[in-house]
Amino acid sequence: MTFQFPISSRFGAEPADPVGDLFSVLSRGDIISFAGGIPDGALFAFDDVRASFEHVLAHNARRALQYGSTPGEPELREAAAALLDPQLPTTAGHIQVTSGSQEGIYLAAQALLSPGDVVLVEEPTYLAAVQAFGLNGARMVGVPADAEGMLPAALAAAIEEHDPKFVYLIPNFANPSGKTMGRRRREAIAAILLATGVALVEDDPYGQLRFSGEPLPPIASWEGMARQTILLNSMSKVMAPGLRIGWMRTEGPLQKILGIAKSAVTLQSPALNQLAVAHYLTHYDLDAHIARVVVPYRERRDAMHAGLLRMLPPTASVTRPDGGMFCWVRLGDDTDTAALLPRAVEEGVAFVPGWSFYASDPDRSTMRLSYVTNSPETITEGLARLAIALER
Numbered sequence: 001m002t003f004q005f006p007i008s009s010r011f012g013a014e015p016a017d018p019v020g021d022l023f024s025v026l027s028r029g030d031i032i033s034f035a036g037g038i039p040d041g042a043l044f045a046f047d048d049v050r051a052s053f054e055h056v057l058a059h060n061a062r063r064a065l066q067y068g069s070t071p072g073e074p075e076l077r078e079a080a081a082a083l084l085d086p087q088l089p090t091t092a093g094h095i096q097v098t099s100g101s102q103e104g105i106y107l108a109a110q111a112l113l114s115p116g117d118v119v120l121v122e123e124p125t126y127l128a129a130v131q132a133f134g135l136n137g138a139r140m141v142g143v144p145a146d147a148e149g150m151l152p153a154a155l156a157a158a159i160e161e162h163d164p165k166f167v168y169l170i171p172n173f174a175n176p177s178g179k180t181m182g183r184r185r186r187e188a189i190a191a192i193l194l195a196t197g198v199a200l201v202e203d204d205p206y207g208q209l210r211f212s213g214e215p216l217p218p219i220a221s222w223e224g225m226a227r228q229t230i231l232l233n234s235m236s237k238v239m240a241p242g243l244r245i246g247w248m249r250t251e252g253p254l255q256k257i258l259g260i261a262k263s264a265v266t267l268q269s270p271a272l273n274q275l276a277v278a279h280y281l282t283h284y285d286l287d288a289h290i291a292r293v294v295v296p297y298r299e300r301r302d303a304m305h306a307g308l309l310r311m312l313p314p315t316a317s318v319t320r321p322d323g324g325m326f327c328w329v330r331l332g333d334d335t336d337t338a339a340l341l342p343r344a345v346e347e348g349v350a351f352v353p354g355w356s357f358y359a360s361d362p363d364r365s366t367m368r369l370s371y372v373t374n375s376p377e378t379i380t381e382g383l384a385r386l387a388i389a390l391e392r
């Protein structure tokens, strides 16, 4: 006799996990992967990170190994506040340390959403944010975007129609599109959110990884917006994702609510990692490290962007990001990139099919390609393989 084990979850009984499934294929050593959005580990500041951990364990081990406070270690909150854009006055008191910005997204979802609530997202947007919102019962509504991201008129119309709980945006070098929202667009979005009182989750893990153009202030810095914005930052893309250290900047009632959520979920982020990151930020030069890292990243972006322009069909478009990790391709024909992927893997190259980044009505001719982990030569070789898969 066999027993059934019926399992159900908010993802359904057999949820689609396109990115998870893809990564299990990529363990094959001969594949050039443009799929992962992960920093190049060869560029980590190993010596400085090791020295920071050694220092903390030698001088502050008791605190590092003990429970700490929910908002985070004071040294790290102080250092994080100093990193934020000066146009958004920030003190350590505004900072809640999180285990990566992903935890910030999840805490925002868990604290603010009730089943059936609407979250407005750009089309396309970051898959794991959509998963976090969905897991907390939200209904995602995609808002149309142009080359600079979410369209203000479409946002205003969607707020009117759906009465959303919050809007989720990635204004700098978005995942997956690589797009950056210009200053006027930020201003227009802020004006709509201020007029309607809708909260903003502003996710900015990539902002410091800029290769070209001028840094832009966060939407949270527009007058009045700080009160209704959860601004998320992370050390993952600029230092090391394995540390799982990020933070959120909030104030007023939002700060209190999210502090309670953080305490309910994990009590605190690991004190050892917090103190090591704080030591790193106060004793080493993060800006100099980023300046070193963006040199190869810029070359790799250029290699991928130029290579894509050469190989893609005339119907296609591709973004040229000013920073971050991703080029976003729209083939603009009837190619389904989910069907293209197995052919590409056979040829020895991988990407993420674009459909999985849409809240609704996916453009199936899209794909996300990360340039950060491969050399320009490997990128060129990978794109040659992709060209063969496209022709098959």
Ligand SMILES: Cc1ncc(COP(=O)(O)O)c(C=O)c1O
Pocket (backbone or CB within 6 Å): 037, 099, 100, 101, 102, 103, 126, 170, 174, 175, 203, 205, 233, 234, 235, 236, 241, 245, 246
């Ligand atoms: C837009 C965006 N937000 C958040 C995250 C999560 O990053 P972490 O939790 O490592 O800070 C990622 C990671 O890829 C991302 O692309």
